[in-house]
Each structure stands twice: as C-alpha cells, then as structure tokens.
Amino acid sequence: xxxxxxxxxxxxxxxxxxxxxxxxxxxxxxxxxxxxxxxxxxxxxxxxxxxxxxxxxxxxxxxxxxxxxxxxxxxxxxxxxxxxxxxxxxxxxxxxxxxxxxxxxxxxxxxxxxxxxxxxxxxxxxxxxxxxxxxxxxxxxxxxxxxxxxxxxxxxxxxxxxxxxxxxxxxxxxxxxxxxxxxxxxxxxxxxxxxxxxxxxxxxxxxxxxxxxxxxxxxxxxxxxxxxxxxxxxxxxxxxxxxxxxxxxxxxxxxxxxxxxxxxxxxxxxxxxxxxxxxxxxxxxxxxxxxxxxxxxxxxxxxxxxxxxxxxxxxxxxxxxxxxxxxxxxxxxxxxxxxxxxxxxxxxxxxxxxxxxxxxxxxxxxxxxxxxxxxxxxx
Numbered sequence: 001x002x003x004x005x006x007x008x009x010x011x012x013x014x015x016x017x018x019x020x021x022x023x024x025x026x027x028x029x030x031x032x033x034x035x036x037x038x039x040x041x042x043x044x045x046x047x048x049x050x051x052x053x054x055x056x057x058x059x060x061x062x063x064x065x066x067x068x069x070x071x072x073x074x075x076x077x078x079x080x081x082x083x084x085x086x087x088x089x090x091x092x093x094x095x096x097x098x099x100x101x102x103x104x105x106x107x108x109x110x111x112x113x114x115x116x117x118x119x120x121x122x123x124x125x126x127x128x129x130x131x132x133x134x135x136x137x138x139x140x141x142x143x144x145x146x147x148x149x150x151x152x153x154x155x156x157x158x159x160x161x162x163x164x165x166x167x168x169x170x171x172x173x174x175x176x177x178x179x180x181x182x183x184x185x186x187x188x189x190x191x192x193x194x195x196x197x198x199x200x201x202x203x204x205x206x207x208x209x210x211x212x213x214x215x216x217x218x219x220x221x222x223x224x225x226x227x228x229x230x231x232x233x234x235x236x237x238x239x240x241x242x243x244x245x246x247x248x249x250x251x252x253x254x255x256x257x258x259x260x261x262x263x264x265x266x267x268x269x270x271x272x273x274x275x276x277x278x279x280x281x282x283x284x285x286x287x288x289x290x291x292x293x294x295x296x297x298x299x300x301x302x303x304x305x306x307x308x309x310x311x312x313x314x315x316x317x318x319x320x321x322x323x324x325x326x327x328x329x330x331x332x333x334x335x336x337x338x339x340x341x342x343x344x345x346x347x348x349x350x351x352x353x354x355x356x357x358x359x360x361x362x363x364x365x366x367x368x369x370x371x372x373x374x375x376x377x378x379x
Contacts, residue, residue: 005031005078009063009111010085012042014220015134018258019082024050026262031055033076035069036085037062041221043363063107070114078118082265083111083133086189089223090138093185094317104188105195108133112199119205131196131207132265137250137277139190139211140173141180142320145248155328157279157337168248168281172326173211175273182318197271206270210261213277213325216345217254218352222363226346229288230353231360233295233306243315245285248322252278253345256338263336277325278338285310290343294350 006023010016011034024032036042038060050056061068063085072078086104087093093100112131119129150166179194181187193209200207216226229239260276268274288310296305331337340348353360361367 003029003031004080005033005076006080006082007033007035007072007076007078008082008084009035010042010083012036012038012044012046012058013084014041015215015254015257016084017043017046017219018217018254019084019261020047020056021050022255022258022262024053024056028055031057031076033072033078034058035061035063035072039087041088041223043219043221045359045362046219064102064110066110066114069110070117073114073118078115079129080265081111081115081131082261083108083131086192088136088185090183090185091223091316093183093188097184097188100184100188101191104185105191108192109195112195112205116199116203116205120203126204126206129206130265130270131199131205132261132268133193133196133207133209134261135189135193135209135211136186137173137211137213137275137323137325138183138186138320139179139181139193140177140323141182141186143169143171143173143322143324145246145321146170148246153279153281155279155326157327157331158339158341160279161282161342165279166281167324168283169322169324172324173275174326175275175329182320200271208264208268208270208272208274210264210274210276211325212257212260212275213250213252213280213323215252215254215257217349218356219359220254222360225284225287226291226349227353227360229291230295230350231364233292233309234299234354234357236306236309238311239288239292239309240311240313241285241288242313242319244312245283245288247284247319248281248324249284250277250323250325251280251282251287251342251345252276252338253340253349256340259339260330260336263334264330267334269333274330274334275325275327276330277327278342279325279327280342281322281324282342290346291350294346295354298350298354
C-alpha cells in the first residue's frame, strides 16, 4: 500500500483516539499526525499503547490556527485529512454557543483553506488527496415518535439488539434528509458540513462527509451518558435523567465507527455523504436500566439493586425526541456493518470502565491534563 501522510484532528478525543489507533496499527506505511488542542475532553493517555510507534506523531495545535495548520501540511507533506476535532456536547453549546461556532465552523474553515492552498500549490494539485469530515446525525433535526411503544424495525444490522430491536417511528435519517438543526451544537456542525461541500463544489477539493449516530465504548469523557452513569452506579451516586427519559437515540460501538471511517476514507465516493449508524434505537430510560443491571451484576450486587439511583430532572432546552439513522447505503455500497450487538457492546463497555477505574479517576480529577507536559514537551 502506498505511503500516505494523514492528519487526524481531534485524535486525543473519544472517537478520534480509536481512529488514530486503528490507522497507526493497520497501516504501518502511513504517517499518522494526531493534531489536537487538548481541550478538556482531549486525553493523550488514551493513546499510551501507540504513542511510541514510528509512524505516529502528535502535534498540539488549535484547528483555528490557520498559519500553524498550513505550515504543518507543508512540513508533513499531508495528502489526507480526517477531521474529527469539534466541540460536541449539546449542554455546553446551550451555555456557550460562541465556542462551538469558533471551533466547529471557523476551525473547519481554517483546515479547509490550509488544505486548499497547500494542495493547489502542488504540481499534481488535488490528485490522490482527500478531506474527510466527520459529522453528526443531529444536523438533520428530530424525528417524530410516531410509535412510542415501539414496532418491529424494518431493517437490521449485527448491532441491532436481539431483545429490543424496535423502531419508535416510521421515518429515518437518510443521506438526502434536509438539514434542520435545533441546538447551537447541531447548527455549528451543519454549518461546517456545508463549508466542506462548498469547497468541493467551488474549488474541486475531494471531500467526503459522514453523519454518525451516538457512539459508546472505552475512553469516552464522562460528561456523556454511558460513562457518567457507569461511574455513578459504581459509586452509588444519583443518575440524573432528563424528563421521563423517553428520548430515543441510535447507538453505535465506537470501534465499529472507526472501522467505517477506515472503509470510507479508502473506498468512499468523493463528494458523497454516508450515514453511519447501528439501526439500534433505545429510549434513554431503557439504556439506563440496562446499565444498572449490567453494573450491578458485574459488581456482584443484586439485580436491579440500584434502580433507586434514577433521579428525574427538568428536561434539557430543545431536547430532540428521536434520532434514528438508516445506514443501508454504507452497508450496500462499501460492505460495512457493525460487528457487535448492542448488548455485547454494552457488556464490553461496562467491563472496560470497571476494569479501568484508574483512567476514570484520572479524568474526573483532572490529572489527565498533566500527561502532556512530561510526555511530549521535550520530544
């Protein structure tokens, strides 16, 4: 396989670290440059197992630093970008929309413009180049809960639950669904998606956009539902549930998402869009009950012993009712589908967090932010 020099932005984050690990291990002839600002959710300890590999390097940099990104592309002879860096927590976007606009919109534009100037200045220009932008299903807006009690799902993948493979509405997000974002977070991601497509349509830059469902798995910053609740159940702390917990989300194991990114980067059609999901709808309250039962069982507690930790709180502003992705296009055209059923993925995820309490303690204490200086400043 031909040597490539690829920047992966946000590579110290949750999804990004899994993508970096996969590419570093699978493609020894590639040079993988992990570009990350190391904000609160960036944790280089996520990549301890590959940080000394000869085909990996880390650069601490803000994606909004146009001059820095442009210089890095020139120095590294970069021919591919996998762009994951983003502010991604809806609650934070409601409190601070400016940060989301800066990082997700201006940061993406900075990456695009640096790539444009560098690649257009090469003799071969855009030949064998790719800007791959990872986005979210939240840009599509919300789907109606037309079947709140659940009906048999019209399609499935390996990730679909055996016990609870239901759909809670008749409609699904497809690649042609019109954008209708509701939160500052999803609005910022929708804008960045449009900029990526505009750089293809205007300048001819080879681009791909993917929109994914909710991810779960190891190394996720514990402001998100699954790692937060696993830790709270372990320590018997309250489990704050928005409203009645009836909001529906599609769930995808993070390593399966990384596999999809790999397939799309290498085989995807330029200027196309792919949805990445698990056909795996769950109400929040049902996921929480599965987490409680799984954690209690693995810790040797009585089944459902910690159900009383569920604490209903006021719902989030503008909380979308239902997200559900149809990713049959990716399944059909590139042969990808998830490898794990949801129950298998949850079991692996809970075991990982219980077995890696030191990682969780390091993150919740803030000590992980001290990892960068001794490990990288003198390299």
